[in-house]
Amino acid sequence: MFLEALGAAMLGLALAWGAAYRLPHRLPSRGLVLSTGVAGGLFGAFLTHTALGSGHFLVILVGAVIVSAALLSLLLRPAERFRRRSATA
Numbered sequence: 001m002f003l004e005a006l007g008a009a010m011l012g013l014a015l016a017w018g019a020a021y022r023l024p025h026r027l028p029s030r031g032l033v034l035s036t037g038v039a040g041g042l043f044g045a046f047l048t049h050t051a052l053g054s055g056h057f058l059v060i061l062v063g064a065v066i067v068s069a070a071l072l073s074l075l076l077r078p079a080e081r082f083r084r085r086s087a088t089a
Contacts (some may be wrong), residue, residue, distance in 0.1 A: 004045050004057060008064035012041020015068050026077050036075060040068030 016037020020030050027033050044067025048060045 001049070001054065004049060004060050005042060007057075007061050008041040008045035008068075009038050010041075011061060011065050012037040012039070012044075012068040015041070015065060016072060019072050023076070026079065027075055028077075033072065033075060036071050037068050040071035041065070043067055043071075 013034060014037075016034045019037070020027055020033045024030075041064040044064035045060050047067065048056075048063030052059060
C-alpha cells in the first residue's frame with residue numbers, strides 16, 4: 001500500500017509538472033498546481049483502492065492519474081483570445 005501511495009503521488013507530481021511546464025499562462029501559481037497534482041493522485045489512489053481492494057496495482061495508478069488530471073483541469077483558465085466581453089462593460 002505504501003508503494004501505491006508513493007507511485008500515485010509521483011505520477012500526480014509528474015502530471016502537474018508537465019501541465020505547469022506546458023501551460024504556465026493558463027494555470028495559477030506553480031505551487032498550487034504541483035500540490036493539486038499530488039493531492040489528486042493520492043485521492044485517486046485512495047478512491048480506487050477503496051473501490052477495488054488491494055491487488056490491482058496498475059489499475060489503482062490509472063485511477064490516480066485520472067483523478068489528478070481531472071483536478072488539474074479545474075485549475076485551467078480560459079485562453080485570452082477566446083475570452084468574451086460582457087454586454088454591460
